[in-house]
Amino acid sequence: MDTLHYLLQGFAVALEPTNLMFALMGAFLGTLIGALPGLGPANGVAILIPLAFSLGLPPETALIMLTSVYAGAMYGGRISSILLNIPGDEPAMMTCLDGYPMAQKGKAAEALAISAIASCLGSFIATIGLILLAPVLAKVALSFGPAEYFALFVLAFATLGGITGKNPVKTLMAASIGLMIATVGIDLSTGVQRYTFNVLELYEGIDFIIAIVGLFAISELLVFIEHRAGKGHEIIHMNPLKLSWADIRNILPTTFRGGIIGFISGVLPGAGASLGSFISYTLEKKVVGDKGAFGTGDPRGVAAPEAGNNGAANGALVPMLTLGVPGSGTTAVLLAMLISLNITPGPMMFTQHADVVWGVIAALLIGNVLLLLLNIPLVGIFVRLLSVPPYFLLPIVTMVAFVGIYSISHSLFDLYFMIAFGVIGYVLRKLDIPLVPVILGLLLGPEMEKNLRHAMTISDGDWSILWSSGLSIGLWAVAALGLILPMVVGPILRRRMKKNEA
Template structure:
């Protein structure tokens, strides 16, 4: 009953006219961003974070808008998958397998509508799971001491391979770069580290500047390099002819996919890609010869879409309750919370209950907004695919620069952002993932603080780090998280490559 009361209060926050307006704006912008091949939700949220500061939004409003961007980008990723056979982001790869064949058969509108309904169901199921599970996990997290939190942070780094890793060495290198950047500034004993006498570095590196530079500016550089020409030619969208019978036919698939996706999202490091894959694979096994997967089966569109949208909402559970992001996009949202002087974790459910439950309620509302937006307005989103990037780039660049300048009103931050953008471009060229860098930058200070605290309590005895059953359990899971992605990951990618009608990479 207590949870129900908090949720009702959350609806009071989410239904405030200005919050509702920004939720709608975020859902619309997120879908547009998701429709652009290669951008994805992490880049979309990073690009729009400066907008929240430029507009001077309150913390709950900023989180509601950017969470809606996250959800909208997950919806929008399927548009280019179905029409161009190019996934909007990695989780949308499985949608190509049956979505594009449907479009080639003249059923593009049906495929887009089915994907919207399945995305709605998957996200709705996961949001309900978030409401039920998050308070329980937050209460459990209150039993954590500094040693347990340090082990939890190690678990977060160990599971990075599931989020980003194709090469474990490069993933570890990226995390190390992030941890090194996190040491810049004055530590909690008053000692300057790596400031080189630059006054602006005394307070450390601003998360938002690093994120906008690494994600948004580097993406702009890639756009200039790869997509400086015109837009892409897509399959024509026919008039929608979807019946209630067709919708009922995909409901069991959507429910199964939503549940599996939520489970994948809650597990740190699993993410939407795994949710999409296991949902599609399970559906093939459940239906067997009754399906015609790879040839335009509607259930082959519904399963991965329900899975990846379920995972996106599920990834908010560890982020909100433990302060550990479950995906690359939640790492960006975590940075936003920290920059707003809000500490994610169990205490957030009491100290910032209006933000937590406002965001959860906004997710429920946003699901309905996205369903309403994505079916009648799909023609607008489709037309975006034909817009040359030369018209889109100046707008994105302006938002990034104005937003960063509005935070501190100093040109140093603009130069710093550009430097991070160039570094991000080079790192991506070297196939070094960016998410571990951000995670190291975000979790590094808290990780160091908890390590110092634990060792102070134990008079320097390092065995305190694995002195409790809970800490030992976290270390064991960290070990498994470090090993399993490099066993399961290659298998998952091989299955994607050999699947009929496999997606073209972007």
């Protein structure tokens, strides 16, 4: 009953005209960003964070807008996958396998409509799971002490390989870079300056919003200029939509299975949307068996991965909201947004900021309906965006990033710092070092250090306190598995994905 009461309060927040307007705007902008190959939801949210600050939005409105951008970008990623055979982001790779063959057969409109319906239902299933699971997990987290929280942060870093899908060594290297950046500033415990080099602007540490916009948005612009400067893609001409109720009924069992699998993948540390998409597609292929035509344009081959990756996207919000540990790259960016608004994600958030949490959850349910209503009739607009030359889009994106950051602090130093992080991000990407662990190290580093010091103070310097409880031992064990499994399972998963693509 408490959950239902809080959810109704959340709907009261989400249905406020201002919040509804920003949810609609976020869904529209997110779909546009998702439709552009390579940008993805993490970059989209990072680019629009300064806009939320510059508009002076209250916490619940800002988070509703950015989660709508997140959901919209997950929807939008399927557009270039189906029409161009170019995944909008990594989780959309599996959608190419049957979506593009459907487009080649003159069924592009049907493929886009099916993917929109599957995305909506998959996200809806995962949101219901979020409503049921998040309060329970938050109550469990209340029993965490400093030793358990430190083990939890170790778990977060150990499972980064699953989130990024990159070389585990490079992933841990990136996390170490983030942890080192997190130490810059005055140590609040001792008052000692650390790595400030007598630069006044560094005394308070490095603003992670500046780091995020630089590492994600500016570096993405540099990569975009390098690889895609010049003409846009050719305009895709689509056939009129001819989707029957029989076609929709045919994909419903697939969608429900994909949504459940995706949600579980999102909640599990380090699994992420890519794994949810892959497992949903692979399982559905086995369930259908010889009755299907997977790989040649089977609608169920479009519905399964779309339900899976959208279910995983919402599932990743569970550990972020309840434990303060992001389950994906985009939720790491959302975590930074919350911290910058002086809201600490974790079990106490459900009591101290219940309006924010339940307003966002209610907005996810409303946003799915908005996205479905946007995506089916307005898909032609999103498709035409693919033909816009980058030299029109890049100045707009750059202007949003620069104006947004400057409006936060009115400091030219922050703009220079943002550019510096953009160059660093570009170099890291050229070296194939993932950016998400850097951000996660920067975000979680201060809390990780604080909990370690607190645990050492309680135990009078006895390190065994870090594994003295059954809960902390369990977290250390899962962390060890999270570190080892990506090294074993990752290469196998990537080989199978390439085999399926072939």
